[in-house]
Amino acid sequence: MTEATKDERPIIQIPRCLQIHTVTKSLISYADSLKYHSTYQLAAHACIWAPTQRASLFGELRALVMMHLRFDGTFGFPGGLIEPGEDAVIGVNREMAEEIGWDSAVHAVTWENYHSSQVDHDKKLVLHFFITKITESQYVALEKKCLSAHEYGNEVFGTIRVPLYTMPNLYSGLPAFLNNKFVGTAKQQLLLMLYHMNIMTEEEISDVMYKSQNLKLAPNRF
Template structure:
């Protein structure tokens, strides 16, 4: 990214000692979302677990397109294993969470932590994945649309582009006239781990979509995919 300053998503003091558990809307009070949700303080006691950190980079994007209301630009990427996920990755042993996340973001999408470091003010949640013995930290980072677009252009020059990262995508946040194309269809892709649930929680947390809208999208995604004339 350029030397342009990227504002923090929230202008507040934050540190690991005062991180709160996230609010989960009723439509997402399901096991795949809430399973393993723990406080950051609890995660510090799990010294035998591996650790990873990822971030949802997003920008407000009011107005419409040829296909529907844009609402926001949200960055995800196609991973080396054919699944969609958020930028970030494994932390080194003893590596600080913030330092490790900024390092991974620089490697995967060309994020410049000297211009806009990700901080604890961007923290959202922590979940335990017992099958993989992993603790997963998730951050939500707001930028401007201009800065988001600049970052998209720089992604192809990131060290891991073409290796761990095979391309970046904007999530379609509209639902088209056939009631399936757009976000409902996108949610039927294969996501790594809990990335799909994290996307939906980010939409709710940032007030990009209401709880009712998320519930409707989930219904259409799950029930309309086999209906005729959806494409």
């Protein structure tokens, strides 16, 4: 998708298990988001991920998906507020350079990576979300650079890999991870990303959501 054609892209497909009010109410097309650009604050975040296919002691590693622990104790994706007059793509690359040591000269986020837009009328905020695929070796190198990023220890308190497996007790792994606190709609963005990048099927996501909510108090969850 080019910068010109992003205006024509429809709202992303939402799997049935995520067709809930908290997800659907805020999603808008990029074209519709433009009407708020002059009066609302703009923000942009990106999900950085790498495909992998190997087993671990705890479950199958299907992909490496990066999130980080924020200064406020919640999990979110790299990115942040866009400066007045700044293009969203330029802004998200700048924010990621500050937060995780992202080098846009090596693998820049572009409008080809645009995924979705959301609006929060209460906060007067428009959020643009991008998904960028890199190689596993690039991902590992980026993890190491995160420790020397300008905002590490200030805005960012740690970079993590999302555990994309469910352990034999049916709770540990991704179901347990989803019970953390996420900033804004980051949890929904994560699940939509897993679906749209074909990392997990709709049935698998639905099953994980069920286990996350219904097994969190099970006595054998550890």
